[in-house]
Each structure stands twice: as C-alpha cells, then as structure tokens.
Amino acid sequence: MKNKNLFHPLWVSGKRFYDLKSYFFNRFHDRVYKISLDAGFTCPSRDGRCGTGGCTYCDGRGSLLRQQGQLPSITEQLEAGKALYARLRKARKFIAYFQTGTNTYAPLNRLRRLYDEALSVPDVVGLAIGTRPDVVSPEVVDLLADYARTKETWLEYGLQSMHEQTLRNINRGHDRHAFEEAVRLAAGRGLNLCVHVILGLPGESPEMMLETADYVAGLPIQGIKIHSLLVLRGTPLYDDYRAGLFTLMSREAYAELIVKFLEKLPPEVVVQRLTAEGYRDVFVAPAWARNKLQVLQQIFDAFAARNSWQGKFADSSGD
Numbered sequence: 001m002k003n004k005n006l007f008h009p010l011w012v013s014g015k016r017f018y019d020l021k022s023y024f025f026n027r028f029h030d031r032v033y034k035i036s037l038d039a040g041f042t043c044p045s046r047d048g049r050c051g052t053g054g055c056t057y058c059d060g061r062g063s064l065l066r067q068q069g070q071l072p073s074i075t076e077q078l079e080a081g082k083a084l085y086a087r088l089r090k091a092r093k094f095i096a097y098f099q100t101g102t103n104t105y106a107p108l109n110r111l112r113r114l115y116d117e118a119l120s121v122p123d124v125v126g127l128a129i130g131t132r133p134d135v136v137s138p139e140v141v142d143l144l145a146d147y148a149r150t151k152e153t154w155l156e157y158g159l160q161s162m163h164e165q166t167l168r169n170i171n172r173g174h175d176r177h178a179f180e181e182a183v184r185l186a187a188g189r190g191l192n193l194c195v196h197v198i199l200g201l202p203g204e205s206p207e208m209m210l211e212t213a214d215y216v217a218g219l220p221i222q223g224i225k226i227h228s229l230l231v232l233r234g235t236p237l238y239d240d241y242r243a244g245l246f247t248l249m250s251r252e253a254y255a256e257l258i259v260k261f262l263e264k265l266p267p268e269v270v271v272q273r274l275t276a277e278g279y280r281d282v283f284v285a286p287a288w289a290r291n292k293l294q295v296l297q298q299i300f301d302a303f304a305a306r307n308s309w310q311g312k313f314a315d316s317s318g319d
C-alpha cells in the first residue's frame, strides 16, 4: 500500500486519521481482519459482582450466535469468520477478537484455554480482548503480556466517558479510578491498549465530550474506539428516550464532534471505530446511525471542511 496523503507517514490508507487498515498494513504488510467472537462470557455489571442491571444503553443479549442457541467453539467461530472475510475482504491474516460480554471474567485457566485455542487456529496472528477495567487482575495482565511477546495482543477497556457523574448515570458500575488503575496495570507490558468511548451520553455537552478527548489523549494507549449513543429497545435508556429525558445528536453534530475529538489525539493512536452498527432488530435511534457509510462520509467531509486531521491540536486546547 502506498501512502496516498501527506498528513502522516503512518496513515497509508489515505485517511486524515490513523485507521485500523493502515495500522495492520504497517504491522503485517497484509490484509488483516478482526473476527468477533462470543466465548459465552457474562457481565459482572449484571450479576451483582460490579452492580446490577448493566449499562443503561446495553440490551444484554450478547451476540447473534448466543441468541441462536448453543455457541460454536472458538475454533469453529474463527474458521467461519476466516472463510467469510477471506471472501469479502480478501483478508489473509486474522485477529481473534473476544468481544461479547466481559472477556476476562473467568478463572485464569479457562481464559488461557480459550486464548490458546484462538491462537492455535491457522492464520490467527493475534488477540484482542474486550473487557471492563474493573475485571482485570494482575494475573490476567501477566498472561496477556506473555502472549504479547510473540503475538499481536490488544486489551480493550470500556471507559465511555471520563466524567464520574456520567459513569453513575449510565450505571457503569465502576469509576474513573478503576479505569486508571487498569491502565496503570497494563501500561508498559508490551500490550496494546484500546479505549472505548461513547459520544452523546445523556447529560453531556460537547465540551464535556471534548474533555474526555483531552483525558484520553494523555493516556498511554495505542488505540481508540468511538461511537455515538444508540437507543436500543428494551434498555433503560430506551425508557428515558421515550420519556423525552434527553435528546440525540444530529449526524452533522456527531461528525463535527468526532473531528474535534480526533484533533486532540496523538497521530499514532489507532482509530479502530468511528461509528456503531448492528442491533438491527432492536435499534430505535438515531435513524442516521443505521447508515454507517453515510456517517463515515460525513466525518470525512467534516475533516475536509475544517482542513483538519487527527492530532492537529494534540497537546493544545484546539478551538
């Protein structure tokens, strides 16, 4: 892949930010695709360990596979994903992405078995483990750091917002301190850390969301996933939405905010997601979020209109 722009030598796919495709190309010189897995993990924010009820925006159903009945093995899920993405995306290497539920919420032996199984599948070149920051022990970090010596290894923490009041409002079940402890535990161990953030949470102004950008920009992380708040049927958030307790951002406002957010992040932080999709059967709002390509185009246009790029205002207050 040839660098098609002048914004940053790492951004080889030609975007105004460091997208995952560029990162994988720089790292593997090949097409790499993340395969989402459901290993049957539950969530401690629902079973009482870290709270009850779960996050207000989460429908708690897990993956489509889980809803269909008994889960296939990790190997079966990976082989199915490999066949699909080799055909659709011409991918030749794969990352096993333990996505559904809290993927460190099990005894260490079970975690090791699952992760080892994933890495034993041909063409799987690494792991990505999505989890809550309050369910990461030093032993789990040691295990992942061990993988990281020879394999691409990402640890993904849900943060959603830096604001304590927001974390309480959305019933995250952990505070910012827990997140900072989890970052401290994993930083400097050879792992890649990725943080998940939601824009548009009830009670948050654009300024507050950009404070989260400033906060994230100061962390020792390698990646970020951002998406807009989605209202899903059957969630506490849905009840609040129907009661008119908050409003959702327009697509234009969201795109503008994404650009301002990324302007604050260092150019080396990999942007793994800019919008959410899926949940079609329970999706309620905002309507514009149904069309991922349009959302992405709006973001690209907003970058161009502002003549901007990721990191333009890193280490400064921006505008």
Ligand code: SF4
Pocket (backbone or CB within 6 Å): 043, 044, 045, 046, 053, 054, 055, 058, 059, 060, 101, 102, 132, 158
């Ligand atoms: S931590 Fe994740 S799985 Fe658990 S309730 Fe929140 S969003 Fe859902």
